[in-house]
Amino acid sequence: xxxxxxxxxxxxxxxxxxxxxxxxxxxxxxxxxxxxxxxxxxxxxxxxxxxxxxxxxxxxxxxxxxxxxxxxxxxxxxxxxxxxxxxxxxxxxxxxxxxxxxxxxxxxxxxxxxxxxxxxxxxxxxxxxxxxxxxxxxxxxxxxxxxxxxxxxxxxxxxxxxxxxxxxxxxxxxxxxxxxxxxxxxxxxxxxxxxxxxxxxxxxxxxxxxxxxxxxxxxxxxxxxxxxxxxxxxxxxxxxxxxxxxxxxxxxxxxxxxxxxxxxxxxxxx
Amino acid sequence: xxxxxxxxxxxxxxxxxxxxxxxxxxxxxxxxxxxxxxxxxxxxxxxxxxxxxxxxxxxxxxxxxxxxxxxxxxxxxxxxxxxxxxxxxxxxxxxxxxxxxxxxxxxxxxxxxxxxxxxxxxxxxxxxxxxxxxxxxxxxxxxxxxxxxxxxxxxxxxxxxxxxxxxxxxxxxxxxxxxxxxxxxxxxxxxxxxxxxxxxxxxxxxxxxxxxxxxxxxxxxxxxxxxxxxxxxxxxxxxxxxxxxxxxxxxxxxxxxxxxxxxxxxxxxxxxxxxxxxxxxxxxxxxxxxxxxxxxxxxxxxxxxxxxxxxxxxxxxxxxxxxxxxxxxxxxxxxxxxxxxxxxxxxxxxxxxxxxxxxxxxxxxxxxxxxxxxxxxxxxxxxxxxxxxxxxxxxxxxxxxxxxxxxxxxxxxxxxxxxxxxxxx
Numbered sequence: 220x221x222x223x224x225x226x227x228x229x230x231x232x233x234x235x236x237x238x239x240x241x242x243x244x245x246x247x248x249x250x251x252x253x254x255x256x257x258x259x260x261x262x263x264x265x266x267x268x269x270x271x272x273x274x275x276x277x278x279x280x281x282x283x284x285x286x287x288x289x290x291x292x293x294x295x296x297x298x299x300x301x302x303x304x305x306x307x308x309x310x311x312x313x314x315x316x317x318x319x320x321x322x323x324x325x326x327x328x329x330x331x332x333x334x335x336x337x338x339x340x341x342x343x344x345x346x347x348x349x350x351x352x353x354x355x356x357x358x359x360x361x362x363x364x365x366x367x368x369x370x371x372x373x374x375x376x377x378x379x380x381x382x383x384x385x386x387x388x389x390x391x392x393x394x395x396x397x398x399x400x401x402x403x404x405x406x407x408x409x410x411x412x413x414x415x416x417x418x419x420x421x422x423x424x425x426x427x428x429x430x431x432x433x434x435x436x437x438x439x440x441x442x443x444x445x446x447x448x449x450x451x452x453x454x455x456x457x458x459x460x461x462x463x464x465x466x467x468x469x470x471x472x473x474x475x476x477x478x479x480x481x482x483x484x485x486x487x488x489x
Numbered sequence: 490x491x492x493x494x495x496x497x498x499x500x501x502x503x504x505x506x507x508x509x510x511x512x513x514x515x516x517x518x519x520x521x522x523x524x525x526x527x528x529x530x531x532x533x534x535x536x537x538x539x540x541x542x543x544x545x546x547x548x549x550x551x552x553x554x555x556x557x558x559x560x561x562x563x564x565x566x567x568x569x570x571x572x573x574x575x576x577x578x579x580x581x582x583x584x585x586x587x588x589x590x591x592x593x594x595x596x597x598x599x600x601x602x603x604x605x606x607x608x609x610x611x612x613x614x615x616x617x618x619x620x621x622x623x624x625x626x627x628x629x630x631x632x633x634x635x636x637x638x639x640x641x642x643x644x645x646x647x648x649x650x651x652x653x654x655x656x657x658x659x660x661x662x663x664x665x666x667x668x669x670x671x672x673x674x675x676x677x678x679x680x681x682x683x684x685x686x687x688x689x690x691x692x693x694x695x696x697x698x699x700x701x702x703x704x705x706x707x708x709x710x711x712x713x714x715x716x717x718x719x720x721x722x723x724x725x726x727x728x729x730x731x732x733x734x735x736x737x738x739x740x741x742x743x744x745x746x747x748x749x750x751x752x753x754x755x756x757x758x759x760x761x762x763x764x765x766x767x768x769x770x771x772x773x774x775x776x777x778x779x780x781x782x783x784x785x786x787x788x789x790x791x792x793x794x795x796x797x798x799x800x801x802x803x804x805x806x807x808x809x810x811x812x813x814x815x816x817x818x819x820x821x822x823x824x825x826x827x828x829x830x831x832x833x834x835x836x837x838x839x840x841x842x843x844x845x846x847x848x849x850x851x852x853x854x855x856x857x858x859x860x861x862x863x864x865x866x867x868x869x870x871x872x873x874x875x876x877x878x879x880x881x882x883x884x885x886x887x888x889x890x891x892x893x894x895x896x897x898x899x900x901x902x903x904x905x906x907x908x909x910x911x912x913x914x
Binding site for chain 2 (some may be wrong): 236273302303304305308310327329330331332334337358367370371373374375376391392394395397398399400401402403404405406407408409413414415472473476489
């Protein structure tokens with residue numbers, strides 16, 4: 220006969236369960252504490268990333284290419300000067316009319332981003348009558364759901380924060396450049412001073428204190444829309460944007476599931 | 490208006506000096522992110538894997554004719570393996586943090602596993618196999634050699650001085666087992682290097698399922714070519730007669746490995762062209778323009794077609810070609826293949842960075858002389874394994890020490906009479 224389940228057995232099992240749960244909780248707390256000490260994010264101590272899910276949207280039609288966002292970003296985040304270091308930048312697309320009788324919908328596509336668009340854009344040399352359409356596209360980290368940059372980091376220095384930001388711990392990065400190669404959108408660069416990978420953090424030091432990212436704050440046409448999916452405010456701009464527009468993401472075929480949404484995107488934008 | 494236009498041109502020239510079309514601003518740095526050092530890294534690793542496969546032809550597949558090459562190819566693999574992590578280490582932004590890869594590896598990263606694969610290959614495969622193979626000789630050499638070399642050989646026995654028949658049989662058996670484990674390990678070592686590139690889906694040039702296979706095949710080709718090169722040079726330096734049977738068999742393996750490698754690489758291009766994969770127009774442009782010398786000339790013509798013709802001709806007409814010509818043809822093929830595989834590594838690493846991920850622009854890059862990514866540094870890193878190999882040969886392939894076999898030149902001094910001089914011949 221199998222031995223009966225006695226009260227003694229039950230008490231021992233319950234005790235074991237409680238001890239297990241207690242130590243699990245302690246281990247989780249300890250892990251959290253260690254993470255807080257070891258991971259550098261510039262967020263305030265009381266900020267809980269599990270309570271937020273940040274999102275950035277762009278209305279391409281609203282961007283005027285003034286470059287204030289690029290300048291604000293560089294200033295706010297001490298991004299190295301020079302035309303090859305940007306956390307955000309603006310691209311100008313000039314799509315020429317097709318040659319008459321060519322049977323094409325559009326002609327040559329000229330793209331440029333002088334100094335990331337920081338100083339605005341010089342007048343184009345393409346004559347006005349040859350232009351089919353022209354527009355500006357702001358770019359930054361696409362906040363991928365399946366971020367390839369995080370996947371390939373050999374030491375885990377770059378990570379997906381629970382609030383949707385993709386961050387780099389500058390004190391941990393070994394500067395191998397793998398994440399820069401893996402980002403399909405060209406959003407990362409190797410900081411020449413610190414020799415570690417750098418990218419848009421959504422101004423993590425600002426958003427974790429209730430402020431907007433610098434680029435959003437300064438945009439004069441509200442082409443950049445920023446919000447928290449977990450705490451929508453009244454007349455939430457992000458919700459309104461998603462409702463109003465048909466939105467698109469960049470390079471969706473790569474399976475990176477970008478969370479940055481674009482309205483009025485042209486097929487030429489990559 | 491005129492000044493504005495000039496200004497615009499100036500801005501464009503200042504900011505995008507070496508570019509055609511549009512590249513993302515973060516891609517417009519003065520150098521490709523991964524430079525010459527990262528070209529050398531897969532090259533050296535490939536030579537290790539290939540040389541090891543060469544050795545396992547003897548140990549596992551029992552190719553008797555290649556026995557003289559066994560120890561030389563293992564030592565070649567060791568010399569190059571010791572140098573394999575150096576280019577990686579030098580190119581890091583923070584080399585002092587590199588140990589993080591070992592202590593806190595991020596397991597979804599192909600690069601994180603390098604430390605473990607490397608350590609496994611060095612400690613569990615190569616050094617162990619060498620030790621089991623050499624132990625009997627170490628005991629003997631330790632007994633007969635005076636001075637520091639004797640001390641060294643005695644130390645290498647690790648105190649295991651049993652040379653009974655049973656002990657030697659056990660050594661051989663273990664060496665065989667390790668060699669069997671070593672073949673997949675060599676594939677792992679280099680296939681993994683291919684996967685570092687092949688896993689990057691952001692880059693149409695790299696992100697390709699065939700990449701690890703191409704890397705393994707080209708590694709085998711380059712490894713065998715290096716063994717041919719080393720054997721011929723060593724024989725020439727020592728003025729010893731080459732074992733023509735061994736050389737012919739090496740040439741045969743080299744030919745078949747090259748056929749498979751060339752076929753798979755061609756398949757890769759045919760598939761990309763036929764299925765018109767994203768970005769193929771850029772790749773086609775680069776093959777035609779930017780990489781013409783390294784791809785069309787270096788990799789395809791010099792590194793593949795000419796060696797295929799030379800080695801292929803020898804497969805058919807071996808008996809009719811005089812020994813001297815055969816030696817020259819083998820030597821030339823080996824050197825051309827070594828150059829071709831280096832060009833292939835260049836084309837993969839640089840080719841993948843010569844175009845923008847926007848697929849709208851291409852860049853050019855001129856290798857500099859000085860600096861950590863310069864070609865002088867590269868030459869040092871490429872020469873270093875040969876320096877190490879020289880020391881290893883002096884210590885472990887000495888003509889003066891008696892040995893059981895598996896060496897290129899048996900101890901009996903046979904003076905060369907005209908033969909075995911690939912360069913001078």
